[in-house]
Amino acid sequence: MKTRVAIIGAGPAGLLLSHLLEREGIESIVVEAKSSEFVRGRFRAGLLEAASVDVLDAAGLSAGLHKNGLQHRGIYVQWPGAKRSVDFVSLGGRPVWVYGQTELTRDISDARFAAGQQMYYNVEDVALHDVDSTAPYLTGIDATGRAIRIDADVIVGCDGFAGVSRGSIPEPIQRSYERRYPHSWLGFFADVAPSTDQIIFAWHPDGFAMHTMRSASISRFHLQVPNDDHITNWSDDRIWEATATRLGSGENGWTLHTGPITEKSILPLRCRVTTPMRHARLFLAGDAAHVVPPTGAKGLNLAIADVTLLARALGAWKRGDESLANAYSDTALRRVWRAAEFSWSWSSALHTTGDAFGDQLQLAQLEWLTSSPSGGAGLAENFSGVPIAFA
């Protein structure tokens, strides 16, 4: 098979890239290791920056978002004895949208199926070849056990944190920066209406807690737990008890509503950025190039920003101008590092370390962020998201 752009991975980055490329008049083929049902059912992120919504609006992919998503002007930040509402809009930022990655993935894949996108699911042993040449190609084994080969002008690795593409950038050129955090997140979904109208970020001596939502009837929570903890240590009763304590249920007239827990898991927090995001005819986008701790809700938004830049760059290249493609890695990485720094500083302000001095510094930081107009403006700007081509 021959195409202009071979895309590895049908997560949000790969699917959206194929859609944006079509609008640039560029044909692509997507290969994905998992089944379509698996990819469309996967739970993950749930907060979209205003800039991401702009991209989806312009691409004609936001009908589901505007019908079922929840627009939020800000967040609550709290610690024992204090609950502050941070209104992004009045602080110079923009509203954000709560809309599940699962729903977004379904919306984009429906659009791609309707457009007749060439997509191969259940492809095993994907390998990249000759990315240093002008005729790169990839190989794999399709769902029927047949060997496939896709020749392309460029290959884009949208294959996430555990993908194969990143390995095709040779070691002397590739550099990875990594930070592992001393805590993990226990995340769970519950079939219960949210007990809040905006996301709650809570500092508590027992550890960070977060209350978000997927819809008017599904709530999502995260609890800070040690890295060596295991989900079998957390019965549903223990989870609700810890959540109620950390979120301050029963205080100041606020009550946490509980319900059946439908899914629970523990996710280690880490940040890893791989540079460069382009090597010869190979480009990386989304989690294939970078993962950030989810506290700042940036992973999905960075994936959307990367492929927006990349589709523009490949469109310009098709018209004879390679400058945007040459600048892609540097342009994308400026936004990636801004998100990495914000995710790091926001995580650091909220996750307890057992150090009494550190606790007081965190509380001083939260007080400043939620009471000073300049502190609040920075929080609002980072949460709402910097422009796609951030400079």
Ligand code: FAD
């Ligand atoms: P992915 O969604 O990972 O998609 C990559 C695709 O490539 C997958 O479909 C995979 O099957 C496929 N693939 C992998 N290897 C191969 C191969 N060899 N061949 C072919 N296909 C391959 N972000 C937030 O902002 N907020 C959150 O609350 C949040 N929670 C998260 C929870 C979890 C458990 C995880 C893992 C991530 C979370 N994230 C969160 C991050 C966010 O979901 C990602 O940033 C986002 O999915 C990135 O999209 P992507 O398309 O780049 O990568």
